[in-house]
Amino acid sequence: xTVTIARRLALSVVVLVIVCAITFVIFFxxxxxxxxxIAGKYATPQTVALIEKRLGLDQxxxxxxxxxxxxxxxxxWGFSYVSQQPVLPTILVAFPKTLSLTLGALAxxxxxxxxxxxxxxxxPGSVWDRMAMVGALVGISMPAxxxxxxxxxxxxxxxxxxxxxxxxxxxxxxxxGWAHHLALPWVTLALLYAGWYARMTRAQMLxxxxxxxxxxxxxxxxxxxxxxxxxxxRNALLPLVTMLGMDVAxxxxxxxxxxxxxxxxxxxxxxxRAIRMRDLPMVMGTVLFAAVFIVLANLIVDLIYCAxxxxxxxxx
Amino acid sequence: xxxxxxxxIEAGDLEASRQRSALADAARRFAADRWALAGMVFLxxxxxxxxxxxxxxxxxxxxxxxxxxxxxxxxxxxxxVEVVSAEGVPVGPNVRFTLGxxxxxxDVLARILYGARISLLVSTLGTLLAxxxxxxxxxxxxxxxxxxxxxxxxxxxxxxxxxxxxxxxALASVLRGGSVWTVVxxxxxxxxxxxxxxxRAEVLSLxxxxxIEAARALGAGDRRxxxxxxxxxxxxxxxxxxxLSMAGNILLESALSFLGVGxxxxxxxxxxxxxxxxxxxxxxxxxxxxxGLAILLTVVSLNLVGDGLKDALMPGSRARSRP
Numbered sequence: 001x002t003v004t005i006a007r008r009l010a011l012s013v014v015v016l017v018i019v020c021a022i023t024f025v026i027f028f029x030x031x032x033x034x035x036x037x038i039a040g041k042y043a044t045p046q047t048v049a050l051i052e053k054r055l056g057l058d059q060x061x062x063x064x065x066x067x068x069x070x071x072x073x074x075x076x077w078g079f080s081y082v083s084q085q086p087v088l089p090t091i092l093v094a095f096p097k098t099l100s101l102t103l104g105a106l107a108x109x110x111x112x113x114x115x116x117x118x119x120x121x122x123x124p125g126s127v128w129d130r131m132a133m134v135g136a137l138v139g140i141s142m143p144a145x146x147x148x149x150x151x152x153x154x155x156x157x158x159x160x161x162x163x164x165x166x167x168x169x170x171x172x173x174x175x176x177g178w179a180h181h182l183a184l185p186w187v188t189l190a191l192l193y194a195g196w197y198a199r200m201t202r203a204q205m206l207x208x209x210x211x212x213x214x215x216x217x218x219x220x221x222x223x224x225x226x227x228x229x230x231x232x233x234r235n236a237l238l239p240l241v242t243m244l245g246m247d248v249a250x251x252x253x254x255x256x257x258x259x260x261x262x263x264x265x266x267x268x269x270x271x272x273r274a275i276r277m278r279d280l281p282m283v284m285g286t287v288l289f290a291a292v293f294i295v296l297a298n299l300i301v302d303l304i305y306c307a308x309x310x311x312x313x314x315x316x
Numbered sequence: 317x318x319x320x321x322x323x324x325i326e327a328g329d330l331e332a333s334r335q336r337s338a339l340a341d342a343a344r345r346f347a348a349d350r351w352a353l354a355g356m357v358f359l360x361x362x363x364x365x366x367x368x369x370x371x372x373x374x375x376x377x378x379x380x381x382x383x384x385x386x387x388x389x390x391x392x393x394x395x396x397v398e399v400v401s402a403e404g405v406p407v408g409p410n411v412r413f414t415l416g417x418x419x420x421x422x423d424v425l426a427r428i429l430y431g432a433r434i435s436l437l438v439s440t441l442g443t444l445l446a447x448x449x450x451x452x453x454x455x456x457x458x459x460x461x462x463x464x465x466x467x468x469x470x471x472x473x474x475x476x477x478x479x480x481x482x483x484x485x486a487l488a489s490v491l492r493g494g495s496v497w498t499v500v501x502x503x504x505x506x507x508x509x510x511x512x513x514x515x516r517a518e519v520l521s522l523x524x525x526x527x528i529e530a531a532r533a534l535g536a537g538d539r540r541x542x543x544x545x546x547x548x549x550x551x552x553x554x555x556x557x558x559x560l561s562m563a564g565n566i567l568l569e570s571a572l573s574f575l576g577v578g579x580x581x582x583x584x585x586x587x588x589x590x591x592x593x594x595x596x597x598x599x600x601x602x603x604x605x606x607x608g609l610a611i612l613l614t615v616v617s618l619n620l621v622g623d624g625l626k627d628a629l630m631p632g633s634r635a636r637s638r639p
Contacts, residue, residue, distance in 0.1 A: 011470070018474035026486050141615035143567055145574050146590055146608035149597055157598050253479045257571055272575070275485050283486065291477040298473075 004306055012295045017069060019291040020284065024065050027280050037278055038081050072288065078281035080274075087285035091267060097167055098266035101189065101258065102251040104182055106244075108190035109197055114240070116194070117201025118233070124206060132198060139195025148188040148261035155184060167264045185262040189255055193247060200243060204236035242301050249297035253290020342552075345628040352624020355617035362614060366432035373426030409602055416602035418593065424602055427584040428610050434585045435614070438496055439565035442503025443558050446565075449504060450511030451554070455542060457512070458519025469516070475509045484568060485577055494580035499572065503565050511557050518553060522546055552629035559625055563618035570611050586611050 035051040036043070052058045056067060071078065077087035116136070120129040156164045168181045208214065209232050217227045254268025267286055274282035346352060365372065409416045415424040457468040475483070484506045491498045522528060523546070531541050572578030573587025581588055586607040593603025 011473075014470055015473045015477060018470060019477050022474060022478065023486070026490055137616055137619055138612065141563065141567075141612055141619055143570055143574075143587075143590075143608060143611050145571065146604065146611065149590070149594060149604055150608070153597050153601060250479055253482070256479075256481050256485070256575070260575070271482050272485060275482070275489050276577075278489070287478055287482060287486075290479050290482065291474075294477040294479075295473075298477075 005303065008299055008302055012299050015295050016288065016291055019295075020069060020072070020288060021065065023284055023287045024061075024068070027278070027283060028061060068284065072284075077285045077288070080279050080282045082274075082277050082279045082282070087281050090282070091270065091285055091289050094265060094267050094270045095252075097264050098252060098254055098259070098268065100170075100178070100182060101185055101255060101264060101266060102248060104179070104186040105189035105193065105251070106248060108186055109193035110244075112190065113194035113197030114201050114237075117198040118205065120198065121202040121205035121209070121236075122228070124202075129202075133202070136195040136198040139191045140199070141195075142192065143257075144188060144192055144255075145257040145261045147191065148185070148258060151184045151188055152261070166262075182264075185258050185264060188261075189251075189258050197240065197243075200240055201236065204239055205232055208232050208236045245297040245301055246294070249293040250290075252293045254286065342628040346624055349624040349627065351620045352628075355620030355624070358613060358617040359621065362432055362617075363436065365429055366436055369426070369429040369433060373423060373429055415606045416600070418589070418603050419596060419600070424589075424606055427589055428586070428607055431584040431586045431589060431607065432610065432614075434496065434579055434583060435566055435569060435611075438499050438503065438569050438579070438585075439562050441500040442507065442565045442569070443562045445500060445504025446507035446511060446561060447554060447558050449508035450515060450557075451550075453508065453512040454515025455519060455546070458516040459523060459538070459542060459546070461520070465516070468512075472509045472512055475506075476513075480506050480568070481571060484572055485575065488572055488577035494578065496579065496583075499569055499578050502572070503568060506568075507561055507565065511554075511561070514553060514557065515550060518550055519546060522549055556622060556626045556629060559618060559622035563615045563622060566611060566615050566618065 035048045035055065035057055038051055039047050049058070056064060059067075068078070075088065077091075079086055080090065083090070113136075116132050120132045123129055152164060156162045162184050163181055166181060168177045170178045214227060214231055217231050218224075222230075252267075254266055254271050256268035256272050258264070259266045259268040260272065267289065271283065271286035271290070273279075274286060413423050413425070415428065418424055418427065453468055453472070457465040457472075484502050487502045487505060488494070488498070491501065528541060528545055531545055536544070569578055569585065570587030570590070573585040574591045576588075576591060579585035579588055581592065589607040590604045593600060593607075597604045
């Protein structure tokens with residue numbers, strides 16, 4: 001087990017280094033020097049050269065990359081070219097907003113998607129099932145930013161139930177003010193995922209219900225309730241937990257569209273602005289930050305599977 | 317040597333005939349699926365409307381209005397038509413402008429039709445590029461395993477660890493331009509990883525099957541095995557993936573255009589139409605509502621067709637996920 005964990009950890013680090021390399025390569029393909037961007041329109045070549053020297057941009061690219069990697073590993077993610085602020089603390093300031101958005105949406109989509117999927121799977125082909133699956137299909141097919149705009153128009157602008165975007169800290173506005181500001185973004189984000197989870201739950205349950213041990217369970221005289229609860233549901237929901245880990249990890253890296261429609265100053269907006277401004281350290285920082293969550297989620301899922309099924313270790 | 321060839325031809329024929337009947341079964345299953353057919357009908361209609369846009373929306377100056385900037389009136393068949401109401405707001409849906417006019421007096425319906433051309437073209441070509449890349453990498457990694465697989469798999473892991481929208485935005489800002497081709501390239505480059513991973517797993521299991529072993533024993537080379545025995549077995553997953561991924565590509569293209577890094581105005585795209593109307597959705601809701609509905613209906617249709625294909629081509633794989 002220890003060997004497996006060590007192997008997986010090493011692989012995760014390799015993947016993170018490749019993520020940095022991909023980002024680095026993409027951004028050094030950009031025409032124009034970052035130093036020119038920092039120096040401004042009317043800077044003399046001397047100023048540009050000075051800035052390049054100070055930031056180490058005059059050194060060979062592989063050396064710059066190596067320096068970035070070693071610094072990043074020690075927690076020094078550099079300074080933004082645009083705001084001159086350190087990257088990691090800036091990201092950590094934005095993170096609670098993204099976390100708030102993700103966790104609230106998560107609660108809604110699980111409470112909505114999974115029960116709908118279960119009820120559908122219990123009566124496949126029924127009117128309820130048809131309606132629910134049409135709803136789920138619409139949910140996964142909507143552009144998130146568009147439904148966000150519709151919600152703003154309807155619930156904020158016309159009805160005035162919710163504020164027009166913006167974000168409130170818990171510390172300042174209290175839990176109710178915080179939730180009041182986040183309600184529309186939560187629902188917007190949750191509808192999309194609720195659709196996926198309803199479909200997945202239903203498909204998983206129907207898949208498991210066809211298996212032999214389920215027939216055995218019925219044959220030995222268990223009630224439908226017991227079979228569904230103890231045998232079908234438990235096994236059907238296991239893959240959903242994997243999916244959940246990955247989805248949450250993705251969202252913690254920032255929900256660019258939802259954040260931008262509702263004006264939430266989270267990681268997504270930070271990354272989006274950084275990319276537009278060619279702020280390489282901030283881009284590297286936000287991409288790396290997002291990737292860490294995804295790689296971590298992968299690692300945890302892998303290890304859980306290893307623990308559950310010893311056969312997997314052999315061919316890891 | 318001669319015997320070996322004749323045997324392999326017979327085996328190939330047998331397999332071909334089995335595939336033909338499997339295909340007929342699949343076609344029957346698909347034809348019985350009313351939801352998938354409805355999706356097909358909608359997509360065909362949309363395609364016709366998109367192709368026929370210049371004939372359907374004849375009276376609209378959809379590109380030239382851009383140069384004329386803000387206008388109160390435009391000439392339609394020699395008669396002036398109001399495009400901005402007395403309050404200075406674009407006219408909403410009426411007899412002349414079925415879905416209303418946008419901020420500079422362009423017909424929203426006409427722009428949606430022209431936008432359909434862009435959206436369908438971009439997402440189809442983007443999907444095609446992703447399929448080619450995913451197929452190449454999936455085959456290489458799955459068939460040759462070893463070091464090739466290790467390197468490609470880590471690269472795929474890394475690509476998949478970068479949130480897809482961020483990757484797309486990053487590529488968009490590097491490639492700039494915002495032309496149709498740039499967006500095609502972006503969609504292809506960010507979407508192939510998932511397919512590559514699925515195909516790799518399929519190939520890994522296929523290459524251990526008896527019929528591959530038999531072909532190899534009969535002296536078939538790698539290229540022949542890949543082309544005659546592996547590829548035909550991947551056609552189902554490929555088609556299903558391509559359809560579902562096209563749905564995703566329509567959404568992704570619209571998101572990029574909405575964020576201002578996809579298709580650039582004045583070329584209409586459903587995403588940039590929503591973005592242009594976004595600031596005015598309180599007074600001119602039709603500018604944002606209708607392009608969004610177009611996206612929604614198209615993506616729903618593609619998902620219906622994709623689900624239908626999945627049930628038809630990969631029967632045992634999943635319980636039907638649709639009504």
